[in-house]
Amino acid sequence: MGHHILPGNPPVELILRRSPRARRISLRVSRLDGRVTLTLPRGVREGEALDFARTKESWLRAQLATQPDSISVSEGVCLPVEGQPRLIQRGLGKRIVLDAQSITLPGPPEHMPARLQAWLKTLARERLAQASDRHAQALGRPYARLSLRDTRSRWGSCTSAGGLMYSWRLVMAPPVVLDYVAAHEVAHLAEMNHSPAFWAVVARLCPGYHAPRQWLRQHGTDLHRYRFDG
Structure with a gap:
């Protein structure tokens, strides 16, 4: 459906996806590659979904910071x-x-x-x-x-x-x-x-x-x- 950038440090790319089967707005962080998907049910405006994402920004950044596949640079890496x-x-x-x-x-x-x-x-x-x-x-x-x-x-x-x-x-x-x-x-x-x-x-x-x-x-x-x- 499209992409949106959530400002900040670092900026977060949101992949916007509309699903006729979804019952509510949802945010998902892929455990595989860290991609963030914002799913919109039928009839929900894009602006409303983006407002929802902004209210979840702290949670979202916490999820991204604890991705299991992240590698902390240090001796021996x-x-x-x-x-x-x-x-x-x-x-x-x-x-x-x-x-x-x-x-x-x-x-x-x-x-x-x-x-x-x-x-x-x-x-x-x-x-x-x-x-x-x-x-x-x-x-x-x-x-x-x-x-x-x-x-x-x-x-x-x-x-x-x-x-x-x-x-x-x-x-x-x-x-x-x-x-x-x-x-x-x-x-x-x-x-x-x-x-x-x-x-x-x-x-x-x-x-x-x-x-x-x-x-x-x-x-x-x-x-x-x-x-x-x-």
């Missing part, structure tokens, strides 16, 4: 970086070191989640800027600015003023996936829609984009399993 699982371990020195199989960082364990999140955001900005610059140059249309957020509802967006926004969690996905999302959003600089002309631009910027697009559909929610709140 495998965290994907650029599509490869890396074992988080403590080490000496002053900086975070990434190699093929591990992420090593100094300092007390309680500081690990915040440090890793900040490091991932820095890496994400670097990778997304590189990809966006490359695609914008190929398209011949510059973008105005680049910002990062932690959104569950979308991996990126492009404003009519040329502002690009991305989820920093894309840096945990394989590089081809990050590149596809950058191509998708840069393509909106030329086509602010999802018309055949838009997808033609995406195909030109990112040949074979169907595979990384499918990866996001199948595995994207897994990137939200990792929690950095300690």
